Amino acid sequence: MSKRAILFVLGLSAAIVSLAQSLYVPLLPELQRELHASLTVVNLTVTLFTVSMAVMQVILGPIVDRNGRKKILIPGMVLYVLATLGCMFSYTIDMLLVFRVLQGIGAAAVPLVAATMIGDVFEGKERADSMATYQMILGISPAVGPLVGGVIGSVGGYMGAFGFAAASAILMMVIAMFVLPETKPVHSEAARSRLGINAFSRIFKNKTGSVTLLGGFVLYDVFYTFIVFLPTILESRYHLGPANIGLFSLALMAFHLVGSKASGKLQGKMGSVKVLFWAGVLLIASLVVFIFAAQLSIVTLLISLMITGFIIGLAVPALPVLLSSEFVAERATAMGVYNFVRYLGMASAPVIGSVLYPEGGTGLLVGVTAVLVGIAVLAIRRLLSKEEQQVMDS
Numbered sequence: 001m002s003k004r005a006i007l008f009v010l011g012l013s014a015a016i017v018s019l020a021q022s023l024y025v026p027l028l029p030e031l032q033r034e035l036h037a038s039l040t041v042v043n044l045t046v047t048l049f050t051v052s053m054a055v056m057q058v059i060l061g062p063i064v065d066r067n068g069r070k071k072i073l074i075p076g077m078v079l080y081v082l083a084t085l086g087c088m089f090s091y092t093i094d095m096l097l098v099f100r101v102l103q104g105i106g107a108a109a110v111p112l113v114a115a116t117m118i119g120d121v122f123e124g125k126e127r128a129d130s131m132a133t134y135q136m137i138l139g140i141s142p143a144v145g146p147l148v149g150g151v152i153g154s155v156g157g158y159m160g161a162f163g164f165a166a167a168s169a170i171l172m173m174v175i176a177m178f179v180l181p182e183t184k185p186v187h188s189e190a191a192r193s194r195l196g197i198n199a200f201s202r203i204f205k206n207k208t209g210s211v212t213l214l215g216g217f218v219l220y221d222v223f224y225t226f227i228v229f230l231p232t233i234l235e236s237r238y239h240l241g242p243a244n245i246g247l248f249s250l251a252l253m254a255f256h257l258v259g260s261k262a263s264g265k266l267q268g269k270m271g272s273v274k275v276l277f278w279a280g281v282l283l284i285a286s287l288v289v290f291i292f293a294a295q296l297s298i299v300t301l302l303i304s305l306m307i308t309g310f311i312i313g314l315a316v317p318a319l320p321v322l323l324s325s326e327f328v329a330e331r332a333t334a335m336g337v338y339n340f341v342r343y344l345g346m347a348s349a350p351v352i353g354s355v356l357y358p359e360g361g362t363g364l365l366v367g368v369t370a371v372l373v374g375i376a377v378l379a380i381r382r383l384l385s386k387e388e389q390q391v392m393d394s
Contacts, residue, residue: 003121007130009179010114011137013073013172016165017080017107018138020049022145024161027153034158037093045093045100052104054343057112061336062199065329068184069113069120070176076109077173081166088162111138112339116332119324120183125268127324132264132317136257139313142227143253185328199330203337207386208326211379212319213341215276218376219319220345221352222283222369223312226252226305228350233362238298251302252309259313272318272325273384279315280377286311287370294362 024031025046032042064072083106086099114134122130149161156163203209227249234240234248266275286308293304320338327334356365 003126003130005179006121006181007118007133008137009172009176010117011134013077013176014111014114014134014138015141016168016172017077017110018141019145019148019165019168020080020084020103020107021046022142023149023165024153024158025146026150027158027161030153031093031096031158035090035093035096041093041097045096048097049100049104049107050343050347052101053108054340054347056105056108057336057339057343058200059336060109060112061333062330064109064113064116064332064336065184065199068182069117069332070180070182072109073113073180074173074177076106076113077169077176079106080110081106081169081173084162084166084169088159088166112332112336115320115324115335115339117180117183119320119331119335120185128267128272128317128321129264131321131324132260132262132267135263135313135317135320136260139253139257139260143250143257199333200337202330203327203334206326207383208322209334209337211376211383212322212326213338214379215280215315215376216319216338216342217345217348218372219312219315220342221349222287222373223256223316224346224349225353225365225369226308229353229357229365230305232357233294234301237294237362238301248302248305252305255306255309256313259310260317261313262310263314263317266314267318267321272321273380276315276318276322277377277380277384279311279318280373280380283308283311283315284370284373284377287366287373291363291366294366 028039028042028046031037031045032039035042060072060076080103083099083102087096087103090096090099115131118130118134119127148164152160152164204213230249230252231245234245240248263275270278286304290301290304290308293300320335323334323338324331352368353365356368360367
């Protein structure tokens with residue numbers, strides 16, 4: 001089977017299970033009515049899925065390194081399908097909460113194994129380009145999930161949305177069983193002894209590991225700050241309705257996907273660390289511009305928003321490429337820690353923003369995110385200096 005076919009199967013599999021995060025969000029009011037639950041408890045079904053998926057990244061990483069990629073991927077997808085069917089037929093909110101946790105546990109294996117297998121299969125410039133393509137495919141889910149869920153839900157309700165998620169996951173699981181090879185590298189006895197708990201300390205103590213984790217947290221915090229607070233900014237400043245706000249969110253996502261695809265080519269020419277550094281510098285500038293552009297006019301806000309999405313897209317694929325190259329024996333463990341940290345970044349955005357935005361509006365909210373990016377850029381600069389020194393020494 002060709003490498004490109006493996007890449008697209010991995011990307012589509014991860015995108016399909018990621019739909020569970022956003023597919024039924026438009027149907028939360030219906031769930032509230034049908035299951036006679038409060039809005040707080042219904043929203044908990046979203047939170048529990050994300051938390052269980054995040055925690056399992058750290059647990060599954062060493063297991064994937066020790067036991068293999070496909071051996072963990074397929075059982076994870078089986079659990080995801082069964083849990084999704086459980087969500088579909090849940091008739092109480094308690095049942096739905098339990099199955100959402102199980103759904104998150106099953107889903108966790110897919111993006112972890114996908115990123116790890118891409119690191120196994122591809123090398124050098126091919127790895128950067130393939131990881132960028134993977135990030136682009138994965139990014140489709142949050143962009144189209146609510147739209148697809150709304151369309152299906154308008155006909156089949158929340159049962160229809162979960163039914164679609166289960167059916168699409170079954171399709172990808174069958175394809176994965178026949179298309180994907182086992183790519184786990186053959187480790188020496190010494191390498192195998194390094195896997196497990198000790199691998200976590202090596203990842204955090206390693207300069208590339210610590211800088212990459214910091215960058216992942218910050219970038220996803222910035223991106224989800226825009227996703228969460230863009231509707232509020234547009235509604236309060238320009239009095240836009242939900243339909244128009246959706247178009248602005250779609251523009252952000254679309255340019256993020258374009259940036260993700262372009263990142264692979266740039267990394268091939270400049271190197272991953274250099275792309276990450278300069279994308280960080282440009283991101284600081286774009287965030288500062290956004291603060292003023294958001295107040296100037298709706299057109300300047302849109303242009304600034306698209307530029308910001310594009311720059312974030314350039315930066316994000318460089319992070320897993322760096323981890324894949326730096327950690328070979330413990331590649332899945334490193335990817336698991338990275339995924340956990342980026343989920344923390346997503347979760348921190350609404351928490352931090354809910355404190356900053358009421359106090360200082362767009363200026364304080366986006367200004368603080370620019371400072372966070374600045375801290376990450378300083379760390380990346382040290383990593384770049386180390387890389388340049390190694391080149392000079394050689």
